[in-house]
Amino acid sequence: MKKRSEKITPKDLNLKGFYDLDLLRAAGKTVKHLQKSGNYTKELILNTLQEILENPDQFLAHPDFALIAEKTKLLQAQNEQKRQERASFELKTEIPEFRIYGTEHIEQGAIKQMNVAMQLPISVEGVLMPDAHQGYGLPIGGVLATEANKIIPYAVGVDIACRMCMSIFELDAVYFERNKQKFKNLLLKNTVFGTGNGFDKPLEDELFDKSTWNATKVIRDLRKKAIQQVGSSGTGNHFVEWGIVEILEQDPDLGIPAGAYVALLSHSGSRGFGAGIAGHYSQLAMEKTKLPDIAKHLAWLDMDSEEGQEYWIGMNLAGEYASANHHHIHRRMAQDLSLKPLQMIENHHNFAWKETLIDGREVIVHRKGATPAHEKELGIIPGSMTHPGFVIKGKGQAAAIFSASHGAGRVMSRGKAKKSITEGDLKKILQEKGVLLIGGDLDEAPMAYKDIEAVMSFQTDLVDVLAKFSPKIVRMADKEKPRKRKKHGNIDFGES
Secondary structure (H helix, E strand, O other): OOOOOOOOOHHHHHHOOOOOHHHHHHHHHHHHHHHHHOOOOHHHHHHHHHHHHHOHHHHOOOOOOHHHHHHHHHHHHHHHHHHHHOEEOOOOOOOOOOEEOOHHHOOHHHHHHHHHHHOOOOEEEEEEEEEEEEEEOEEEEEEEEEEOOEEOHHHHOOOOOOEEEEEEEOOOHHHHHHOHHHHHHHHHHHOOEOOOOOOOOOOOOHHHHOHHHHOOHHHHHHHHHHHHHOOOEOOOOOEEEEEEEEEOOOOOOOOOOOEEEEEEEEEEOOHHHHHHHHHHHHHHHHHHEEOOHHHHHHOOEEOOOHHHHHHHHHHHHHHHHHHHHHHHHHHHHHHHHOOOOOEEEEEEOEEEEEEEOOOOOEEEEEEEOEEEOOOOOEEEEOOOOOOOEEEEEEOOOHHHOOEEEOOOOEOOOHHHHHHHOOHHHHHHHHHHHOOEEEOOOHHHOHHHEOOHHHHHHOOOOOEEEEEEEEEEEEEOOOOOOOOOOOEEOOEEOOOO
16 A cells, blocks of 8 residues: 655745745645646655746656746746836936925925925826825825826826715805704715715616726726725715805806805725736836835836726726715705705815926926816815815916925824824814814824914915815714724724
8 A cells, every 4th residue: 555645735835936826726636636646745745846946948858857847937927028018217316405384394304205206217297285294105295296108007097087076055154053963964864984985775877888898807896895885975074964065256157155054075086996006006006117225116117018097997987986086975965955056166186197398398297286276166175073174266386396285184193093083172172173083093193293374374376266165064984993004915094
């Protein structure tokens, strides 16, 4: 009777250099067959497998190891092709100049991150907005113009097309005060927040009839999640709130007479769909474009490549989807009020656009936490749950790459805010400002943010203020239990 050798485990195969999943499976089947035959000892099998990795050609005609040799040779050829496709780049030795608005209020970490972004060989121009703070890769509040055929997924951010939307209704402050409970109930009825959450019966949307949902495998795989989450909001700084907007004077582009009106303001993005697109293509960019570690998250995709085109399609679809999310919320509210809004204002602030600079150069402008502010372009810059936001009109300032801030900007990290701000602190400021908060957590307390009035004072050259919005009833995601930061390869999903 033949004696069977000691069983070979996947760990044994890993130690010999078998890591590829398909190759590991094939080796496992071969090993199992050979050990059953009793013709090979464990040591002889493992040594032979190691020799195959070193020189598969010698075993292509072997009666027992030919299949492993063929698969090994094929894998090595594929890996070599991938290595040749990867391009390695060095950063510029000098840091090109870039403009900073409100320098004294911006942390050094954000400036250092922008320095690195400007040293990319594809960078053309950059600017830091007055609400800028340190993020991942490109700082929040960073605007980066790159060569026209180069796009950086992580400079757009994880929450692709995070955006603002405001509906202004022909209702006054007196009506709002008399019907506060009604407006609170509308928030509870028509909004859903939280990681992975969505409506049990989401509204239908013509957006999902677009052929673009079949454009790539990544999009197709995420479509079901997108349908389930449409009209919902995420966590972190995402919110839906009722408040009073005071229009300072009638503006032809806004088209509403001066006065105070009830308004609905929402802030959220493309949910799990956008995060999936961001994670996949950011990882792919880092595999394709090798940069020094300090800049690795700023890896780009070539727009002439298949991957670059796929990301561009996915990013733009995420933009349409984020817009649909807001429109569902605002439509539900308007239907329950039996009113049509006088005006709806909206804008992205995590996105990339093909634009032309003042000198005629065509570029891709990445705005990561920045509001587009081309001449006469309307937008919204929010404050915090107790501090005002602003309806703005861009002045088309080329020095700022036609951009403005996207909010007040953090002065404390989320972790620091939770450690230094108490429930009592938050309750006190909510009472002082007369704001009702539904959900929310200490990391979003107003004290964790910069003074929005100061931030606005640094960008008077960039925008005109048309209206001032004061929040009254704010809904955010409920507190979540501490959880591990989710990663997709080397991409950190901790950023909201």
